[in-house]
Amino acid sequence: MRKAQRRSLGQEAADRVRDAVFAGYFAPGAPLREVELAASLEISRGSVREGLARLEQEGLVRSVWHRGTRVIELSAADVDEVYTVRAALERLAFATAAGRIDASALAGLDGVVDGMARSLAEGADGPALLALDMDFHDRVYEAAANRRLLDAWHAVRSQVYLFQLTRIARDDAEYRGILVGEHRELAGLLRRGDTACLAVAAEEHVDSARRRLVRILADTGTTEA
Template sequence: MARAQSLAEQAANAIVSGISAGALLPGQRIIETELASLLNMSRVPLREALKILEAQGIVESVPHRGTRVATFDDLRVNQICQARIALERLALADAAPICKADHGVLARLDQIIVDMERSAERLEWLEISKADLSFHREICRLSGNAIVATLWEALARHVFIVFGHEIRDERDAKVMGPQHRRLRDLLAKGDADRLHQEIEDHVLRLRRQRFVSKKPAP
């Protein structure tokens, strides 16, 4: 059975969803009374949630100035992406032979892709982001590597925020399903060598597109 989330964890996830969706902006001050009312909870679990997020570097608390949403600049986003790629390469290397030997273990990934494609049809960007996170979390679970899974979870909220920000530049939501299906199919083949490069292209796709679009014409 899945462990029930505490109120503090629920609040932390709600705040992260708000940051990912752009409802809470970098540098924006978090007003505890307003947020507690919005989340329909007391300020006690909310304060605990803010402590969790501060420890993770997602919010920043400054004496006499309150708590604000941290800034995710290019340097920080690059560091998050590189750490994510390194962890997921390890997970994919372990998961590939398992998936090749038993395609049945891919059922959860298949369902996540279906859910993602349904959300894409309705242009539900936040739900697409959640499906993306679930897909990559499942790969870590399939790997059977508990250390990689634990380290990935420590990065998961950062990944969710970065993906949520970058996906706003996506023109066509329908590309999301096929991109994840490609990873799934390479897992089914047990092609660890191609997965090594594919996960980098997958994680950095939107960042590379953004860089090209900003590059001045010759």
């Protein structure tokens, strides 16, 4: 991990640990030990503790009394909970954004989808594609211009990112096959302002990912948190 920079050390610790989890340095279920993290980041255990508390608020880690802190594990129950919440948020975000998005933001979404297509053609890896995927959705929430909706998205975003990384790692071909088409459709519906179709498409976009990941976890025997 990169050494912590001297800003808000608790936030810096959260950022570095989050990056390490997403990079696979800490696998789902892995323990996060304050002493080791403090030594690696060259900050105090108090700052590490603050950072882990931030990540717990994001749902990326779980702390249990006398058992320490661990990266969340991936279970079908967790996936169902997170993606059910996300589906409701996406439905609202896209429907709200349809009435507020401007030409510049629409062009930005088209640019992200074009970037997906180029990256696929160039053989980009799964995490690079996921970064574009998340950027697309971040832009939709920004376009919706609802601060509380954006906060709700940020509350589950890290969990979604980790779950999607797992999905890609275990079913990369399926993800690559639908990535551009699904996001191109969503961008087109936003441009047309078709809120009824958009809400349904946005919810199905998330629910299809949920169903696929639940099947992947079932196939690999990962059924408990």
